[in-house]
Amino acid sequence: MPWVNQEMCNGCGICMDECPVEAITLNExxxxxxxxxxxxxxxxxxDVCPEDAVRHDSEKIPEQVEENLEKxxxxxxxxxxxxxxxAFIERMIRYFNxxxxxxxxxxxxLKALKAGMAGSAAS
Ligand code: SF4
Ligand code: SF4
Structure with missing residues (x-):
C-alpha cells in the first residue's frame, strides 16, 4: 500500500490526475x-511524483512493529x-505467529496464481 510522506509532498496534484480510481485527495x-x-x-x-513523496509500504515496518509493541x-x-x-505475552506471540x-x-x-497466469499466457 503506497503512502505519502507529508513533508516531501508539495501538493502539485500530479498523482491525483494519474490515479485511475480517484483514491488521492489533498488534505487541509x-x-x-x-x-x-x-x-x-x-x-x-x-511513478509520477516529482518529489518522490509516494513511499513504499516497507518503510513503515519499524513504525508498525512499534505500534504492535505499544498495543x-x-x-x-x-x-x-x-x-x-x-501468559498474555505468549498469547500475543501465538497471534503474530x-x-x-x-x-x-x-x-x-499468489506465486501459484502468478505462475498459472504466465502458463496460460504462454499457451
Ligand atoms: S505528485 Fe507527489 S508532490 Fe505532487 S501531490 Fe502527489 S504526492 Fe504530492
Ligand atoms: S495511483 Fe491511485 S490506485 Fe494507483 S497506487 Fe496510487 S493511490 Fe493507489
Missing part, C-alpha cells in the same frame, strides 16, 4: 493523501501478576 494542509480502501495498488502515483504494553496493564502477564502463517500461505498462493 494541501498535501496528498491516499484512501486505502479505494486504492488498487497500481503504483502510478509512485501489547497497554493491554499488559490489565494483568496484575507476572504469571498472567507472561498466526499472522505470519497467513502471510506466508498467502504469498505461496
Amino acid at each position: 494542509m494541501n498535501k496528498a493523501q491516499i484512501d486505502e480502501e479505494s486504492c488498487i495498488r497500481c503504483a502510478k502515483c509512485h 501489547t504494553r497497554k493491554l499488559l496493564e490489565y494483568y496484575d501478576t507476572s504469571a498472567e502477564q507472561q 498466526k499472522e505470519r502463517k497467513v502471510t506466508e500461505f498467502t504469498i505461496e498462493k
Whole structure:
C-alpha cells in the first residue's frame, strides 16, 4: 500500500490526475493523501511524483512493529501478576505467529496464481 510522506509532498496534484480510481485527495494542509480502501495498488502515483513523496509500504515496518509493541504494553496493564502477564505475552506471540502463517500461505498462493497466469499466457 503506497503512502505519502507529508513533508516531501508539495501538493502539485500530479498523482491525483494519474490515479485511475480517484483514491488521492489533498488534505487541509494541501498535501496528498491516499484512501486505502479505494486504492488498487497500481503504483502510478509512485511513478509520477516529482518529489518522490509516494513511499513504499516497507518503510513503515519499524513504525508498525512499534505500534504492535505499544498495543501489547497497554493491554499488559490489565494483568496484575507476572504469571498472567507472561501468559498474555505468549498469547500475543501465538497471534503474530498466526499472522505470519497467513502471510506466508498467502504469498505461496499468489506465486501459484502468478505462475498459472504466465502458463496460460504462454499457451
Ligand atoms: S505528485 Fe507527489 S508532490 Fe505532487 S501531490 Fe502527489 S504526492 Fe504530492
Ligand atoms: S497506487 Fe494507483 S490506485 Fe493507489 S493511490 Fe496510487 S495511483 Fe491511485
